[in-house]
Amino acid sequence: MLAVIKEAQAPGLALKEIPAPKPGPGEVLVKINYASICGTDSLIYNWAPWAAGRMKPPVIVGHEFAGEVVENGPGTSGMRPGTRVSAESHIFCGRCLQCRTGRPEICRELKIMGVDRDGVFAQYAAIPERNIWVNHPDIPDQIATLQEPLGNAVDTLLAEDVAGKRILITGAGPIGLMCAALARTCGAARVIVSDPNEYRLSLAEGLGADIVLNPKVAPLKGPVLTATAGDGVDVLLEVSGSKGALRDALPLVTPGGRVSLLGIFRGEAQLSLTETVIFKKLRIYGITGRRIFSTWQTLSRLLSSRRLDISKLITHEFALSDFREGFELMESGRCGKVLFRINTPS
Numbered sequence: 548m549l550a551v552i553k554e555a556q557a558p559g560l561a562l563k564e565i566p567a568p569k570p571g572p573g574e575v576l577v578k579i580n581y582a583s584i585c586g587t588d589s590l591i592y593n594w595a596p597w598a599a600g601r602m603k604p605p606v607i608v609g610h611e612f613a614g615e616v617v618e619n620g621p622g623t624s625g626m627r628p629g630t631r632v633s634a635e636s637h638i639f640c641g642r643c644l645q646c647r648t649g650r651p652e653i654c655r656e657l658k659i660m661g662v663d664r665d666g667v668f669a670q671y672a673a674i675p676e677r678n679i680w681v682n683h684p685d686i687p688d689q690i691a692t693l694q695e696p697l698g699n700a701v702d703t704l705l706a707e708d709v710a711g712k713r714i715l716i717t718g719a720g721p722i723g724l725m726c727a728a729l730a731r732t733c734g735a736a737r738v739i740v741s742d743p744n745e746y747r748l749s750l751a752e753g754l755g756a757d758i759v760l761n762p763k764v765a766p767l768k769g770p771v772l773t774a775t776a777g778d779g780v781d782v783l784l785e786v787s788g789s790k791g792a793l794r795d796a797l798p799l800v801t802p803g804g805r806v807s808l809l810g811i812f813r814g815e816a817q818l819s820l821t822e823t824v825i826f827k828k829l830r831i832y833g834i835t836g837r838r839i840f841s842t843w844q845t846l847s848r849l850l851s852s853r854r855l856d857i858s859k860l861i862t863h864e865f866a867l868s869d870f871r872e873g874f875e876l877m878e879s880g881r882c883g884k885v886l887f888r889i890n891t892p893s
């Protein structure tokens with residue numbers, strides 16, 4: 548089969564012809580129809596410090612996909628071949644305290660597909676059956692591929708109720724854009740999105756943002772206070788990983804408001820906690836991964852009922868053999884989600 552592999556401890560990836568895996572105990576073999584590039588894959592492509600400190604090549608990369616079951620390994624339940632599936636990319640141990648108390652997304656022994664073990668930028672992948680999510684028949688494979696990052700957006704947005712709330716989203720990357728679309732679906736009163744990238748702001752306008760702001764052009768404060776009758780926003784979703792964005796946006800949260808932090812900061816982010824958090828009685832949530840599988844259930848229902856439409860987020864599609872073009876496009880920021888077409892659905 549064809550696979551995109553991190554071969555050496557250095558920047559770059561390679562397309563190789565290798566034997567398809569055999570499903571081991573508890574695993575099913577999945578034929579991958581579509582996969583999409585995540586920011587994590589870009590870190591691996593560029594061999595950023597995070598990837599260099601964690602990965603042990605050779606590893607097949609990629610973890611967002613939709614495909615179909617082709618074979619059951621020993622000790623599995625016997626899934627029907629052809630069942631259309633995606634998967635939770637976080638492989639949890641099932642034994643640690645967090646797993647045993649219903650929070651496997653913060654498993655202490657967490658392994659990530661396409662990082663710590665072989666992933667899905669390949670024609671076939673062997674995946675633990677307990678990580679498999681059976682896709683709703685009304686969700687096309689291209690959209691089903693986005694369920695995994697959409698789960699990040701669901702947990703970021705819905706850490707608390709958002710109906711009637713005014714929301715500021717810093718960062719219009721794929722996850723910020725998903726948050727904007729979801730916020731509208733879930734009844735937010737105002738959705739404000741900031742990003743220095745004009746291309747991404749134009750995507751945000753098409754995906755549900757009421758107001759888009761470029762922090763390079765003007766400070767957020769004036770337009771955010773105008774849009775909220777001087778109150779500030781009820782909810783801040785930090786999904787850029789920019790320390791500057793957090794510093795500028797936190798003072799714009801109204802006292803008693805809520806903040807979700809998903810963006811990954813490089814190094815330490817400094818805040819004046821006393822003034823901006825404590826005296827304002829803010830609630831701050833750290834968000835990681837997705838609740839397994841309640842978040843999947845939520846997003847599957849929103850997509851299959853067409854209450855949520857994120858199709859405009861997919862801006863490009865490439866064959867796996869053109870993977871470099873896809874990664875370069877991600878680097879440029881002139882894209883939403885970039886998909887790889889890998890096998891033809893049966």
Ligand code: NAD
Nearest residue numbers: 586718719720721722741742787788789792810811835836
């Ligand atoms: P992305 O890198 O594609 O998007 C980030 C966006 O933030 C970009 O469009 C960028 O232009 C914008 N940005 C940069 N500086 C900004 C500023 N000062 N103000 C506003 N926007 C700014 O990333 P993504 O895939 O959408 O993911 C969003 C963030 O979430 C990343 O930091 C990623 O590492 C993180 N992440 C965390 C988890 C988790 O489990 N906690 C999971 C997935 C992604």
Ligand code: ZN
Nearest residue numbers: 640643646654
């Ligand atoms: Zn665990």
